[in-house]
Amino acid sequence: MAQLLQHLINGLAAGTIYALVALGYTMVYGVLKLINFAHGDVMMVGVYMGYATAFALGREMRSSLVGVAIVFAVAMLGCALLGFIIERFAYRPLREKPRLTALITAIGISFALSYGFQLDIGFLPGAAPRAFPEVIAPVEWLVIGDRDVVVWNWQVISFGIAVALMVGLQYLVFRTRFGRAMRAVSWDHRVAALMGIPTDRVIALTFMLSSALAAGAGLLYAIKDTSVSPLMGLYVGLKAFVAAVIGGIGHVPGAVVGGLVLGLVEEFVVGYAASTWRDAVAFGFLILVLLVKPGGLFGRVAAEKV
Amino acid sequence: METPAIPAPEARSVVPPSLRGVLPLVVALPVLALFQWVLSDAPFATYLLSVVGVNIILAVSLNIVNGMTGQFSIGHAGFMAVGAYISGVMSLSLKDIALSFLPVAASDQVLFVLALLVGGVAAALCGFLVGLPSLRLRGDYLAIVTLGFGEIIRVVVQNTDAFGRALGLSGIPQSSTPAMVYFWVFLTVLVARRITGSSHGRSLWAIREDEVAAEAMGVDTTGYKVRSFVISSFFAGIAGGLFAHFVPIINPGSFTFVKSMEIVVMVVLGGLGSTTGAIVAATFLTLLPEGLRSLFAVLGAEGSLAQKVDQIRMPVYGLLLVVLMLARPQGLFGTKELWDVLPRWIPRKRRGLA
Numbered sequence: 113m114a115q116l117l118q119h120l121i122n123g124l125a126a127g128t129i130y131a132l133v134a135l136g137y138t139m140v141y142g143v144l145k146l147i148n149f150a151h152g153d154v155m156m157v158g159v160y161m162g163y164a165t166a167f168a169l170g171r172e173m174r175s176s177l178v179g180v181a182i183v184f185a186v187a188m189l190g191c192a193l194l195g196f197i198i199e200r201f202a203y204r205p206l207r208e209k210p211r212l213t214a215l216i217t218a219i220g221i222s223f224a225l226s227y228g229f230q231l232d233i234g235f236l237p238g239a240a241p242r243a244f245p246e247v248i249a250p251v252e253w254l255v256i257g258d259r260d261v262v263v264w265n266w267q268v269i270s271f272g273i274a275v276a277l278m279v280g281l282q283y284l285v286f287r288t289r290f291g292r293a294m295r296a297v298s299w300d301h302r303v304a305a306l307m308g309i310p311t312d313r314v315i316a317l318t319f320m321l322s323s324a325l326a327a328g329a330g331l332l333y334a335i336k337d338t339s340v341s342p343l344m345g346l347y348v349g350l351k352a353f354v355a356a357v358i359g360g361i362g363h364v365p366g367a368v369v370g371g372l373v374l375g376l377v378e379e380f381v382v383g384y385a386a387s388t389w390r391d392a393v394a395f396g397f398l399i400l401v402l403l404v405k406p407g408g409l410f411g412r413v414a415a416e417k418v
Numbered sequence: 419m420e421t422p423a424i425p426a427p428e429a430r431s432v433v434p435p436s437l438r439g440v441l442p443l444v445v446a447l448p449v450l451a452l453f454q455w456v457l458s459d460a461p462f463a464t465y466l467l468s469v470v471g472v473n474i475i476l477a478v479s480l481n482i483v484n485g486m487t488g489q490f491s492i493g494h495a496g497f498m499a500v501g502a503y504i505s506g507v508m509s510l511s512l513k514d515i516a517l518s519f520l521p522v523a524a525s526d527q528v529l530f531v532l533a534l535l536v537g538g539v540a541a542a543l544c545g546f547l548v549g550l551p552s553l554r555l556r557g558d559y560l561a562i563v564t565l566g567f568g569e570i571i572r573v574v575v576q577n578t579d580a581f582g583r584a585l586g587l588s589g590i591p592q593s594s595t596p597a598m599v600y601f602w603v604f605l606t607v608l609v610a611r612r613i614t615g616s617s618h619g620r621s622l623w624a625i626r627e628d629e630v631a632a633e634a635m636g637v638d639t640t641g642y643k644v645r646s647f648v649i650s651s652f653f654a655g656i657a658g659g660l661f662a663h664f665v666p667i668i669n670p671g672s673f674t675f676v677k678s679m680e681i682v683v684m685v686v687l688g689g690l691g692s693t694t695g696a697i698v699a700a701t702f703l704t705l706l707p708e709g710l711r712s713l714f715a716v717l718g719a720e721g722s723l724a725q726k727v728d729q730i731r732m733p734v735y736g737l738l739l740v741v742l743m744l745a746r747p748q749g750l751f752g753t754k755e756l757w758d759v760l761p762r763w764i765p766r767k768r769r770g771l772a
Contacts (some may be wrong), residue, residue: 147558172712202740206747213743215558216686219492220739222681227732346675350569353562392573395566402559403551 114260119383120376125267127375128274129175129336132329133352134359134367136322137279142298142362143318145211149218150198151326152349153225154191156342158327159244159334160229160237166245180247187331188324195323199316222346224300229342241341270332277325278368285364294318298362347391351378354398360408369409420660443604452598457596464596468664470704472657475606477684477700478693482610484682485691486619487646488626493548493564494654494681496571497541499673502653502662505517505537506590508661511759512593530593534602534659541655542648544571549647570680572670586669587662591703592717594664606653610693613649622646626691676732683735686742689749694756699749707731 133155140148165186166174173179202221206214232238254263285291292315296304305311333348334340355374359366374394381393401408457464479496517525535752548567575581582588613619621642624632633639662668684703688695710727742749752760 147562202744205744209747211558212488212690213747215490216682217740217743219561219679219682220736220743222736224733224736224740227676227736230731231726231729278654291761350562350565357559357562375706386577388577389573392570395570398566399548399551399563402563406559414658 114257114399115383117256118261119379121261121263121267122383123376123379124372125264125270125336125375126379127355127372128271129329129371130348130352130355130374131198131371132274132277132332133326133348134356134371135278135364136326136329137353137356138359138364138367139281139294139318139322139325141356143294143301143315144203144207144214146203146214147218147353147361148319148322149349150217150221150225151322152345152352153222153348154194154198154323154345155326155330155333155349156340156345157194157225157230158187158191158323159330159340159344161190161327162334163242163244163340166247171245174245175249176340183243183247184328184331184416187327191323191327192320195319196316199319203319204312204315222349226346227340237342239342241339244338244340246338247331248335266332266335270336273328273332274371276370277328278364281364285287290314290317305365351394354394357398358401359409363408363410366410367407373409423582428473443601443608446600446604447597450600457572460683465664466708467596468594468599468660468707470701471596471603472661473684473700473704474603475599475653475657475660476681477688477696478603478606478610479657480681481685481688481691481693481696482613482622482646482650484625484685485689485696486610486614486622487643488551488629488690489643489647490558490561491564491647491650492675492678492682493566493568494560494650495673495675495677496564496568497545497651497654498658498661498677499568499571499670500541500544500651501534501537501658502668502673503537503587503658504540504624505533505573506587506662506668507580507658508536509590510587512726515720526591526593527598530591530598531664533649533663534656537662538652538655541658542652545648545651545654546644549651551645565675565678568673568675572673576672582669584670586667586671588667590662590668592664594660597662599664602653602656606656607693609649609653613646614693618642618645623691679732679735681737686739686749689751689753691753692749692751692755694700695749695751695754696749698756 133152136151136155137148140151141147162183165183166179169179169182174183198221199372202217203214206217218301229236230239248266248269251265252262253265253268255261283291285294293304293309296307297311297314298394301311304314329352330345330348337344351374352371355370356367357370358373359368359370361367374397377397378390378393382390453467454464457467476494476498480491483489483491512533514527515529516522520528544567548563550565556598576584613622621632621637624635624637625639625642629639658673661672665672680703684699685696687703688697688699707727713726
């Protein structure tokens with residue numbers, strides 16, 4: 113029973129990180145109908161930014177509350193900029209082209225980032241994973257029984273941040289002018305433009321927002337894993353994508369539920385079956401979901417308009 | 419591409435039209451045999467030639483799905499892995515068996531072809547299993563599912579004792595010869611070309627251009643998509659089998675996402691939908707790193723730079739995709755074939771309707 117509870121907690125903590133990354137996929141898909149393949153790699157770049165900042169701050173500074181805030185702020189702002197650049201120079205010129213070209217571009221960017229960061233030329237970090245500095249020192253928040261169940265502080269923090277961001281995002285999308293503009297662009301960006309909505313700006317802002325979210329999620333992941341590597345973006349990104357599809361892509365609460373479900377399923381497979389199968393779980397689950405409920409748990413399969 | 423209309427009486431030859439596509443093989447096989455004989459003292463050249471051949475098979479077969487049908491599969495290495503492992507395991511278990519009614523060399527080759535076919539069929543089966551659920555959905559889901567499939571294959575291999583887990587399989591008989599590789603290259607190209615010209619190919623083309631319209635015209639879109647997927651993964655399996663029989667060891671590291679991306683880059687560079695484009699791009703992209711490596715080795719003999727070629731290749735592929743999509747989304751040849759692009763050195767005889 114205690115074991116079950118522990119797995120439940122670990123799974124939820126891992127799931128919240130997937131959920132945060134999945135939110136980025138869902139938002140971009142919502143406005144552009146594009147699977148932003150490079151999302152996970154933008155996240156990876158953000159983690160490296162945080163890594164560099166944490167080192168620049170020094171041991172004393174980075175574990176203080178201000179230091180943590182600076183690390184997160186630098187990574188999130190840097191990623192927002194990166195997201196803006198990618199959107200402006202790679203996706204925007206292709207917006208009216210067939211969707212396949214944008215998808216190929218996204219795959220290309222993902223590949224260039226994840227393998228470019230494996231070079232050890234100039235400032236690039238090289239392929240070897242590096243230990244992520246202890247930004248948030250792990251503290252046992254709650255211990256039940258004889259260490260049967262342990263809740264770590266970062267688990268609670270990432271869960272809290274994820275829930276807060278989800279609520280914030282839901283508010284942003286459904287209660288603000290910007291959110292209304294986003295929904296309009298998502299519905300039909302040509303008509304939205306005719307109604308005076310600056311579609312380019314809305315799309316760019318959406319990209320920046322989703323990239324910043326990814327950076328935050330990536331940092332939480334790096335703190336949990338205590339390591340950072342150029343390929344982390346590919347794997348975390350893919351799993352987050354699976355989470356977004358499970359929840360129904362384009363659906364904000366769906367992404368969160370999908371992330372939590374995926375985190376739990378993975379944790380249970382690792383806990384009760386074998387940890388070596390972990391990476392296959394997400395994709396097996398994806399194929400299963402697509403087979404049974406192609407629109408995801410919350411999504412609808414929209415008939416294609418001609 | 420000109421589809422020959424009803425041949426004029428004088429164009430009639432002794433070979434029935436359905437077999438005319440096989441004619442190049444009659445010319446090519448002796449040349450290849452000669453090649454193999456000449457190269458028998460140059461193991462590296464033989465190896466390189468085989469790698470080029472395998473990559474051509476992979477690119478041309480992927481082009482059936484990504485180019486002709488307009489779907490986007492990025493898990494081709496997964497099917498290659500299925501073919502490689504299944505045929506590899508089969509060859510390993512048949513190692514000591516020889517068909518008594520055949521000479522040893524011939525019996526080896528017969529068993530090898532058998533293993534290849536089994537590997538190909540296994541890959542095709544996987545293609546069917548993956549394709550069936552995902553092809554009912556839109557293209558971008560397919561991309562993810564194929565990618566996920568590749569990962570699942572990798573994890574399964576890493577967890578199966580029969581496949582040697584992470585260490586891989588070694589000691590597979592080295593039965594692959596350039597002649598065998600290029601026989602399959604030929605077969606793949608033949609099938610791809612025959613598909614393009616057939617009504618089957620027209621349906622694929624229609625799906626590529628507009629799936630909704632194709633369906634409205636009565637094209638069984640799901641059926642055609644799954645079929646093209648099965649054909650494509652069959653040949654990927656064959657390519658994997660060929661590969662497994664000339665490299666000293668196969669391990670899960672040979673069939674990662676990187677390999678899939680390499681094939682995708684070949685197809686996109688050559689032009690989605692162009693068979694000869696895929697051939698040219700596969701040859702070029704396989705030989706380019708080797709060429710650069712030997713160039714650096716000759717120039718400065720600076721080991722580090724020559725080693726970096728392999729490292730730099732991957733990010734360059736990524737950037738190449740982005741630049742291609744921005745500047746020339748149709749690739750080098752678009753949907754045309756080599757002979758449509760090259761200047762006509764020899765004016766072609768006009769045929770068919772005057």
